[in-house]
Amino acid sequence: MSKINVMVVFGGRSGEHEVSLMSATSVLRAMNKEKYNITTVGITKKGIWKLYRGSIDKIQSGEWEGIADNWAKENNFSTNISVLPSEEGKGIINFGDGKTEKIDVVFPVLHGPFGEDGTIQGLFEMMNIPYVGTGVLASSLAMDKAMSKKLFELEGIPQAKYHAFLVKEYKENEKEVLDTIEEKFTYPVFVKPANMGSSVGITKVHNREKLEKAIELAAKYDRKIVVEEGINGREIECSVLGNDEPIASLPAEIIPSAEFYDYNDKYFAGTSKFEIPANLPEDVIEGIRSLSVKVYKLLDCSGLSRVDCFIERDSNRILLNEVNTMPGFTQISMYPKMWEATGIEYEELIDRLIELAIERFNERSILG
Numbered sequence: 001m002s003k004i005n006v007m008v009v010f011g012g013r014s015g016e017h018e019v020s021l022m023s024a025t026s027v028l029r030a031m032n033k034e035k036y037n038i039t040t041v042g043i044t045k046k047g048i049w050k051l052y053r054g055s056i057d058k059i060q061s062g063e064w065e066g067i068a069d070n071w072a073k074e075n076n077f078s079t080n081i082s083v084l085p086s087e088e089g090k091g092i093i094n095f096g097d098g099k100t101e102k103i104d105v106v107f108p109v110l111h112g113p114f115g116e117d118g119t120i121q122g123l124f125e126m127m128n129i130p131y132v133g134t135g136v137l138a139s140s141l142a143m144d145k146a147m148s149k150k151l152f153e154l155e156g157i158p159q160a161k162y163h164a165f166l167v168k169e170y171k172e173n174e175k176e177v178l179d180t181i182e183e184k185f186t187y188p189v190f191v192k193p194a195n196m197g198s199s200v201g202i203t204k205v206h207n208r209e210k211l212e213k214a215i216e217l218a219a220k221y222d223r224k225i226v227v228e229e230g231i232n233g234r235e236i237e238c239s240v241l242g243n244d245e246p247i248a249s250l251p252a253e254i255i256p257s258a259e260f261y262d263y264n265d266k267y268f269a270g271t272s273k274f275e276i277p278a279n280l281p282e283d284v285i286e287g288i289r290s291l292s293v294k295v296y297k298l299l300d301c302s303g304l305s306r307v308d309c310f311i312e313r314d315s316n317r318i319l320l321n322e323v324n325t326m327p328g329f330t331q332i333s334m335y336p337k338m339w340e341a342t343g344i345e346y347e348e349l350i351d352r353l354i355e356l357a358i359e360r361f362n363e364r365s366i367l368g
């Protein structure tokens, strides 16, 4: 069998650039080199694409960028890659000096805006290249908390009460927006940029003064803001894998060490606890799994997603929090860990995702 040419893309313009570096390092280490020819492309925080031929060990620290520049200089390459559809029409990446490389499938190991939100997915659609993960529509829907919550509401999926508004509306009439929030919810509330991830820009708020500060912070990341009632619940996550017939893993529980599962707690403090699989009654486990598959299908996800829920402490109700279409993917991240607990190892997971990408592409090509 000939090797599959995979382009792994990492970094990116989002606030989750560093998270992507961690995920990509794990993916690259685990990918079976007998099966795959790997081309590595890093996207800088400013959005420049650079071909990276250096060591996997230099990605996480950010050193890859300088190494890519030096390598390009030495080889008389243009540092930057232009990604254009080729004359052959399929699967070719054009590099700065006119050299091309055939790509069978792209694995965008990118989190957050410009990576997980349908934008880069659209680029690969244009280029006619299969890519790992969810398509354009589902990616953008899942990334936009205001839109996905609206859809979940319409479909009667249980979730926290929320209020979404534009930063512009807020700037024009701060008092009215603040009053509306206070009428609708009792503290604590959560303030979030609509499009973000990894808890970036999110604040748990206990009073009006903090509410203003939290909105200002969230407004740094997006023009749209979502405020939600604070749920007193257990945080449960579930991994979903597949295209039209997705399967759900055993759920896991996160026990944050901070007041909530914030950025520091997620990636640096290392003091959160995880129960994988979660210690829950059988019927609750099944409830989480079936809700996860339902939501996955509702958004029309493909490849993978992690569905995050709360189990409300008082009522035991399962409430949907959000869907992550490119969840953290290091070897110790929740998504792969839940699969491991369910019987799929990390390496196999990567193989399946690549197969699913090609399968989805072929199905769509038949239609085209």
Ligand SMILES: Nc1ncnc2c1ncn2[C@@H]1O[C@H](COP(=O)(O)OP(=O)(O)O)[C@@H](O)[C@H]1O
Pocket: 160, 190, 192, 196, 197, 198, 199, 200, 202, 228, 229, 230, 231, 232, 235, 256, 260, 261, 262, 308, 321, 322
């Ligand atoms: N409505 C809520 N009630 C209680 N905790 C919440 C709520 N919304 C968010 N959180 C906490 O904040 C974390 C991050 O929020 P989330 O909506 O998942 O954003 P992100 O996309 O950045 O992960 C959650 O994992 C949870 O700990």
Ligand SMILES: [Mg+2]
Pocket: 198, 199, 308, 322
């Ligand atoms: Mg989350």
